[in-house]
Ligand code: NA
């Protein structure tokens with residue numbers, strides 16, 4: 049059991065670091081574009097396309113990590129009127145719905161990725177599905193996080209980070 | 214998806230031996246009065262008339278359902294049934310379309326339409342079926358020419374000018390062949406880029422030069438007509454397969470019959486824009502001899518032509 | 534009943550129900566879209582496809598860049614320097630610290646573009662300082678949170694970028710220009726309100742800044758403001774796009790905080806990135822989900838129905854705008870800023886453009902409404918953070934904030950009904 053937990057945490061760490069690195073990569077690509085345009089009067093023709101591709105991956109991975117960190121919150125002023133027991137059941141229902149959303153991304157996201165396999169991106173000529181593949185990948189992560197939360201396992205990994213913004 | 218009423222009436226149709234009713238959607242990224250949308254509406258009207266109101270097509274102009282790329286994907290998916298789209302992004306699905314975007318391959322409007330109305334034109338439209346869509350007809354999109362903030366009287370004036378292009382390898386090679394410096398950037402940024410001198414010029418058809426307001430900055434227009442890239446009316450394969458053979462024929466014919474209305478509207482727009490631009494002080498330079506332009510790009514066009522030999526031969530044959 | 538009508542009922546009723554049951558707002562948008570798509574028989578992947586399309590925008594990238602810049606600058610101790618600069622400017626007036634607060638919030642909000650960030654950064658410097666100088670805690674909180682709202686309108690603001698996207702590409706440069714004059718009107722009205730209350734409560738002037746320190750404060754204050762100058766200057770001159778300016782500002786503020794001031798430690802880079810990702814995660818999920826929801830809205834032609842509904846109530850723009858403002862203020866009570874912008878723009882923009890309102894003008898009106906919503910319970914993020922820092926109850930904080938809230942309402946009326954206030958600058962400078 050501990051072994052599984054360890055492997056899971058490693059995968060999760062890699063996933064998160066990859067997300068943060070893609071943000072840095074985005075800054076790098078865009079600044080490079082500014083400098084080549086201003087100084088040498090040209091822009092790599094793939095620059096915008098690669099930027100958008102990275103952006104889609106960064107965004108979806110960040111969204112998945114957001115589920116792990118309980119960032120996507122709802123409005124609780126109405127449900128606070130109800131007893132604790134009601135809210136406990138509701139917690140389960142919400143976790144189950146998040147799981148269903150993850151499953152949607154895995155299944156339908158995969159279907160769509162396959163459908164997009166035979167068309168290409170205009171600049172790099174990579175298959176269009178490379179963008180959409182982010183759906184099934186992050187879907188798996190969202191499924192795992194919500195499953196753990198369903199069984200009352202706290203998935204937060206950043207207790208030390210106070211809300212800066 | 215044709216909506217619930219359509220599905221239920223299809224079921225009823227089986228028992229009552231009635232013909233099925235459909236409500237379809239057609240997406241266009243241009244505003245409601247634009248020539249392509251006029252064509253779309255004509256098409257919808259003809260289908261309505263010829264099926265006695267059984268098949269309704271609602272036109273969604275102004276990119277309400279998404280931009281070109283998004284709408285194409287929706288058509289592939291079968292989420293919407295029709296779209297009108299420029300043929301250049303179709304090269305990402307059937308790369309033979311690339312040939313239509315090579316510079317100076319069509320010498321005139323007549324040449325282009327000879328080709329499109331020929332066998333190869335139809336073959337290109339049908340060649341999209343593996344990508345879950347089917348071309349129905351071509352619409353006019355005029356010809357693209359260069360405009361600049363700097364004087365532009367001949368091909369040698371382009372040397373060293375920074376010209377905005379759509380991001381594709383061909384367009385960049387094309388600019389280099391003419392000695393210009395290709396600057397890819399999103400369309401929405403062109404105006405301020407012209408203002409601040411990030412770029413000297415760009416290229417487009419006349420109505421777009423007008424509607425984008427780029428002419429307020431770039432007043433030198435040279436009519437080299439380097440590309441004539443047609444528009445295409447598409448149907449989702451899912452919707453096409455659902456139609457009876459009779460309805461398929463009606464839809465296809467209505468699409469073809471709407472072309473004339475669209476082309477007439479296009480000509481009117483081009484005339485109106487030309488007049489407006491001239492009044493605004495834009496200089497129009499006609500190119501008397503296209504040979505130096507063609508010579509400059511010859512090796513580049515030859516390089517690409519190899520991959521699209523069949524299409525290039527058909528273009529050659531369609532020469533009037 | 535017609536299938537579209539049933540589709541609309543499913544979409545809207547499931548939306549309201551799930552929101553009430555505290556489902557995450559983005560998840561609610563997706564769930565209602567999916568249910569509607571299933572009912573209408575549209576292929577399911579379209580919802581995911583639209584989520585990705587929602588992310589497919591170069592301008593969108595400005596948002597994480599702006600947020601990261603703000604994070605780096607906070608880490609580099611920028612709030613204190615800006616407060617010092619503001620003290621130098623307005624500290625010598627009666628109730629001066631309240632005005633220092635407003636001016637500092639305008640400057641700081643100018644960089645971060647996030648009202649919550651302003652309250653936590655400027656507030657944690659200003660509120661204790663004000664308490665020490667004899668201001669009551671509730672007043673300190675009230676003026677701090679109201680002042681923080683300036684940052685959402687004053688450029689650079691990622692909320693304006695968000696609106697530009699939701700409105701289908703309204704020029705970011707024009708929006709930024711348009712926010713400047715309203716921002717200063719807000720500042721003036723907040724300062725007047727602060728002054729009146731300070732007189733009533735008998736607050737004093739702040740201590741004079743020693744002459745020897747003035748040059749240093751001025752220099753460091755201006756240096757702290759320079760990332761915003763890069764962003765604004767870059768965009769307004771047309772040298773860079775919003776996204777490019779954002780990337781450059783990240784790089785520049787990094788050098789300022791890590792190399793020049795060395796107040797930020799390299800070991801904190803992951804922490805800064807993680808914080809940025811947290812905010813971005815929430816905003817991006819909303820953008821992606823709103824893209825799907827917006828597609829269904831368009832598919833069912835809801836925006837044009839809403840337009841017709843409004844026009845059937847009245848054809849007088851003054852009345853329609855009044856209704857829209859009241860509607861937005863009411864929605865702002867339970868709704869947060871980003872979902873408000875993303876959900877309401879596609880529905881209300883066609884209404885106002887139908888009588889010729891400029892999308893840039895409407896953007897500022899909408900953003901100020903959504904900003905005021907950050908102050909109002911039950912969901913008032915800025916109010917909550919401010920009360921937490923000032924250690925006052927929500928009731929006390931709300932009560933002390935009310936005069937400033939009314940001042941902001943007056944500003945809202947001014948910018949709604951005098952378009953020139955908003956449009957004069959962009960029309961003059963951006964074509
Ligand atoms: Na701001």
Ligand code: NA
Nearest residue numbers: 865866906912
């Ligand atoms: Na609120």
